[in-house]
Amino acid sequence: MTIKTTDLGDLPRGSIGQPDPVILPDPSVLFVRRAERLRVLAVAHPMGDWLRFVALIADAQHRACGPVRPPCGNQDKVVPEAGSSPAPGHDDGKRVDEPPLAAAMTRLDAPFDHALAHIVAVGDDPSIPDVAREILRGLHSLDTRALAGAWLAGTMPAQRAGEAVPICAALQVWFTLRAAALDVSRVHLLPRLGLCPVCGAAPVAGVITASGKAPGARYLHCGLCATAWNYVRASCIGCGESKGLALQEVEGGTGAIKAETCEACHGYAKMFYQAKDMAIEPFADDLGSLGLDLMVSDAGWSRLAPNPFVSA
Numbered sequence: 001m002t003i004k005t006t007d008l009g010d011l012p013r014g015s016i017g018q019p020d021p022v023i024l025p026d027p028s029v030l031f032v033r034r035a036e037r038l039r040v041l042a043v044a045h046p047m048g049d050w051l052r053f054v055a056l057i058a059d060a061q062h063r064a065c066g067p068v069r070p071p072c073g074n075q076d077k078v079v080p081e082a083g084s085s086p087a088p089g090h091d092d093g094k095r096v097d098e099p100p101l102a103a104a105m106t107r108l109d110a111p112f113d114h115a116l117a118h119i120v121a122v123g124d125d126p127s128i129p130d131v132a133r134e135i136l137r138g139l140h141s142l143d144t145r146a147l148a149g150a151w152l153a154g155t156m157p158a159q160r161a162g163e164a165v166p167i168c169a170a171l172q173v174w175f176t177l178r179a180a181a182l183d184v185s186r187v188h189l190l191p192r193l194g195l196c197p198v199c200g201a202a203p204v205a206g207v208i209t210a211s212g213k214a215p216g217a218r219y220l221h222c223g224l225c226a227t228a229w230n231y232v233r234a235s236c237i238g239c240g241e242s243k244g245l246a247l248q249e250v251e252g253g254t255g256a257i258k259a260e261t262c263e264a265c266h267g268y269a270k271m272f273y274q275a276k277d278m279a280i281e282p283f284a285d286d287l288g289s290l291g292l293d294l295m296v297s298d299a300g301w302s303r304l305a306p307n308p309f310v311s312a
């Protein structure tokens with residue numbers, strides 16, 4: 001396989017309507033669609049077994065979104081860690097440099113444990129690899145809230161790399177439910193436009209839409225809370241530079257998946273084109289296209305933000 005490089009060409013600015021700046025996730029469909037998409041991508045895929053395992057995790061995430069939800073109207077009740085002082089201005093609703101679910105301002109509660117219990121139950125599925133079963137069953141004896149805190153802080157111990165997937169999966173449920181309960185009119189883009197305006201995490205990929213009220217607009221998709229936010233197309237999502245951007249794709253591919261490389265920061269991020277494939281689900285399609293990451297990183301580009309299920 002080889003990669004093909006193109007420049008960004010003419011962007012259809014004139015045809016773009018006014019895109020919504022932020023689209024909050026819908027937990028009633030998010031994980032079920034992800035699971036469905038992962039199973040489609042797993043067919044005849046070199047990593048098919050792993051994608052099917054992640055599909056089972058997504059099924060569990062969907063079940064975890066069912067009965068327990070944060071009470072309505074409580075969306076702003078994000079409690080600072082004991083011993084830390086609240087961020088100044090956090091309650092005035094105007095401060096825009098602190099996203100409402102900033103990891104440092106969250107304290108995990110029972111819905112996190114509930115989500116993790118659903119994910120641990122995937123360990124009973126006879127189809128999963130033994131090593132995954134061992135990891136899921138071993139979570140019972142660990143302080144999982146502490147591990148989740150470490151994961152959020154980027155200080156997960158190296159010997160717990162295997163636990164990162166189930167811990168992150170439970171965090172995704174927790175953050176997605178809280179993100180969905182926010183009032184979108186009170187969510188503002190951050191000064192660092194490349195970070196999630198709801199939780200501050202990095203995007204897993206971008207999607208160039210082909211439907212909705214602003215076809216042709218680009219949305220970045222949060223790898224943690226699944227919020228999508230509008231980001232101008234002609235600008236690197238890592239450093240904001242607009243010169244020296246190029247698109248790389250696998251030669252002979254469908255044109256639906258490209259890596260946007262930036263000469264200014266030598267970073268890249270994956271972009272998905274709905275016009276070429278309406279079934280794209282950014283998290284699933286990112287995991288299904290890690291072959292492109294290998295090729296692009298072999299060519300010397302560094303991925304701006306890894307998929308949270310892949311980073312060790």
Ligand SMILES: [Zn+2]
Pocket residue numbers: 196197198199200201222223224225226227
């Ligand atoms: Zn987020």
Ligand SMILES: [Zn+2]
Pocket residue numbers: 236237238239240241262263264265266267
């Ligand atoms: Zn850049």
